[in-house]
Amino acid sequence: MTATSDQAQRAYVAAQAADARVNVELDTGDMTLNIGPQHPATHGTLRIACQLDGEQVIMAEPIMGYMHRGYEKLCEVRTYPQCTTLINRIDWLGSFANEVPFILAAEQLMEVEAPPRAQWIRTILFELSRIANLALFLGDMGVQVGALTPVFFAFRDRERVLNQIEAATGGRFHPNFDRIGGLKDDLPKGWIDETRAVMAKMRGFCDEMEDLLVGNEIFQTRCRGVGVIPADVALGYGLSGANLRASGVDWDLRRDANPGLAWNEIDWRVWTHPDGDSFARYWVRLQETREATYMVEKLLDGLPGGPIMAKVPRIIKVPAGEAYVSTENPLGEMGYYVVSKGDLGPFRVKIRTPSFNNISIVPWVMKGVYVPDVITILGSLYFILGDIDR
């Protein structure tokens, strides 16, 4: 090195040091960090405006509306059968499960009951939607903590379930299969055996996830004790689904407020976890997915014969009245408050979606956590943006 360049270098270092000294005295106030709208953890376009003090979040405010489609208003100008097309697109990963409470509400108003076989097939498809939906979560949660492999496994295995849904309904994501009074079609030939095989595969997938993530030290360090939600707070915010059960509340609408599907015909258990942290939410969903595979098998065993459609008039006119029906969807309590004036379409539909309530706790739970934990907490709360924005 020549003397001049050596000198130049020293001068440069001195200047840097001087800069650094100035920076020390500069204001290091709170910083605003926008997480999203485009982020893998947001399952759509959600923006979280975080106010940071160093690495710590002092305030986090979700900003929604990027995907608001006004379904409640649109339902008011459609007939009942037309509404299910929209409703399919609320939680797009578990579409069939969205249709069921709306159809049940319309059936309650019309005082029509679907025949037993239709109810059982509904329950089976409902649980298949749950498996397809939660399988993606189980893999996706790995991505939030930096493990890429699980999500590929999830996409691979979810495909098998989607294939079964497609074989029965004709639609992978938007089945639009449920009808007032029953179902569009019966199950295709050979479907039951195929589904049994798929359920065995999905249990294998659950085991893989258990090995890859639940038993993983890094995963445990990142998730245990992070984003703890006590039971009373969870209830006050109206959390539902696995988020509530991971806080130790033993509440499952499939068991506690079954609106008439076949859940109480079979043996199954509700899983809870007392911790209320990100790990507990993952753990509960994992158990639920596995439980759902057993439930599907039991439902297939007991599937009754008979018609799949009740006698329903050709033009569906729903008598005046009100009904609220909610079911335990993959994400939590999904309910429809339907007000009818005896017209061809609903007068007002209030769509109570699980993700809206589940995300409303974000400002509370994010207070004081560190930036990397924001992602794991968001991931573990598990929401679908279409389900928040409707």
Next chain:
Amino acid sequence: MSDEAPDNDEQVAIGSGQGDAGREALRSELEDLLGAAVVDSHIQEGQNLWLRVEAGRWQDVARSLKGAGFNYFGFLSAIDWTVAPEGRYEDTEFDAGLDDDDAEPVAIDNTTGHAGGDTRFQLLMQLHAPARGAAVLVKADVPDDAPVIDTLRDVFPGADWHERETHEMFGIGFTGHPQLVPIYLPTEFEGHPLRKDFPLLARHVKPWPGVVDIEEIPEHLEAELEAAVMAEFEASGGGE
């Protein structure tokens, strides 16, 4: 890991399938608890219990219900009872009248709702009682001259966002809510979309192609078919 399975067998499921007898008992219990605040109540067989309470006691009612075990917040929203039968499909004529100040005031009919109602806007809330496996739907008539009601934010923190949504969609105010900013709509958006008099512009720009999702019926057969369909409908017991 699975060996960490917490024991939850000791909790017994009661289930809100406690039936209508349970709902009757719950109704009389809540009517005693809330006293004069209850205006009306309704039980739909095999479904739900509705309570209509006084708007002025909205916050007290929520507090009392929370004390009585209804500590699990479900949702909060509103219903606009403005009658707009012609507003359902091709609603041009109906909406045209709304912009005109001299037009006759729109009719309000909330008699078909459970537990009745007297005003245009009705607030609606659902609460669960997980420990007793029960649920209740609570309604309140929002005064027509000043559509404002107390916030439930301090009782149920989850009501915060639901009130923001109800505020922007229906224009109902919530006293005591510190941040009634829009949750979905852009800041500069004008109007309250879920009010019945808010026109759905998409329908004005391009008329809806199908009112009924079946093939068109020839005109000379229409009346005949409609009568037949209605007869079938009545016979199936759907009209009751």
